[in-house]
Amino acid sequence: MKEQRHPDIAEITLTRLLTALGDPVRIGLVRVLSDDRERGWGELRAPVAKSTLSHHLKVLRDAGVTRTRQEGTRCFVRLRRADLDDRFPGVLAALLAAAEADGTGDEVSAADQSRRS
Template identity: 65%
Template sequence: MRQVRHPERDEITFIAVVAAFSDPIRVGLLRVLADGRERQWGELRAPVAKSTLSHHLRVLRDAGVTRTRQEGTRCYVELRREDLDARFPGLVDAVLHGAEGDDVGADVGVVDNASTSRPAG
């Protein structure tokens, strides 16, 4: 994986974040990452091809929603909750609340150790 650039906190824009939340898969990823845990990319489960999942993760990263780090051949992703809350207080909570109420992104989750899935959020 090439070295990726993450926007600084003050470079995160409202339009980029809202645009990143405009897709149900990305909202599902937000729901999964909202628990504050860093996730290995291979743990993430979504009803899309791996290349499409990578695209969604890149959109979230480029918008400043997530931070990605590489450790050897493994990639990890985490929600930039502190940065988002500082820039747009209450936005993440509002998106999460709306997503849960409408069940948006519920088909995105993590794969557990037994290779079965559990729902996000």
């Protein structure tokens, strides 16, 4: 399988970050990944088709929000929290707090999590 390209920390721009996070499903994915666990794509639950979920994960990866790792035919994803905190201190924490307060992304979960209420 082809190795995925991830932007270097200096390539992560605020505009790309905010654009990537401009969708409730993607914010939900970031909320799920904010527990700092690596997740298999198959563990992620969202109210979209698998192809759409794949697109959302690609947008997050291309913006530098997540890192994808392939193992055989399986893909795993994790949040690039340290990189984002180094590049834009406080932005991720503020976004996660606001999303939690507003319920943005509540429809997204992981297989081992119950849906947020």
